[in-house]
Amino acid sequence: LRREAAELAAAHGIPFIDLFGPVIDCFARVLGMQPTQEYSSYERSDQNYFSFCRAVEYALEHDDGANPSGWVHADVVILGLSRVGKSPLSVYMSTLGLKVANYPLCPGVELPDELSKVDRRRVFGLLVDAEVLVQYRRARSKRLGTVAKGYDDASTIYEEIEQVKEILKKKRFTAVDATGMSVASISSKIMRYLAERFGELNLDDPFKPVKKYTSISAELDELA
Structure with missing residues (x-):
């Protein structure tokens, strides 16, 4: 999406400022993982x-x-x-x-x-x-x-x-x-x-992670 947004902005002569790119890159370095380049990692139940x-x-x-x-x-x-x-x-x-x-x-x-x-x-x-x-x-x-x-x-x-x-x-x-x-x-x-x-509360979470994604907390636990 970042690449597409940058290309679209360039095609129309619009200044493009990438606000999330540096943040995502920082997470990638710390976690040792590469972004999936996919959006909607959460879906609503x-x-x-x-x-x-x-x-x-x-x-x-x-x-x-x-x-x-x-x-x-x-x-x-x-x-x-x-x-x-x-x-x-x-x-x-x-x-x-x-x-x-x-x-x-x-x-x-x-x-x-x-x-x-x-x-x-x-x-x-x-x-x-x-x-x-x-x-x-x-x-x-x-x-x-x-x-x-x-x-x-x-x-x-x-x-x-x-x-x-x-x-x-x-x-x-x-x-x-x-x-x-x-x-x-x-x-x-x-x-x-x-x-x-x-016992376990089993609270209703309106936004459940899609199964194919691993939670960040789990990744941090593995790195610890």
């Missing part, structure tokens, strides 16, 4: 693609405690105080094919009855160090201009975190310390728990 879309749709429909009656169908239910990162994590995990719901914990407020219908092994509580959560909330308070009394107060946040720990312990939900972790890292941690508890 419509069935898996629709499953992927349904997972994302589920996450959006069950964000921030919405539609609790649907939690029974969730692969994961994430609990946590305000600003611990429940929504970003839910959406990220949904792009991996998991149906994820999340619910905001409010100390003093009883958990929804619907949560008792969910396998506790699928329920995870996100925790963040108090100092970090104070910073997150104060940043939000500054951005919004006005928030509830005590929302960004350090002593109040310390108390909230301790209450959440008690809730998770009492209900035997899995606590996940998300302090300083990226969304991808938290997701990987939760998925490891799921794999240990329920």
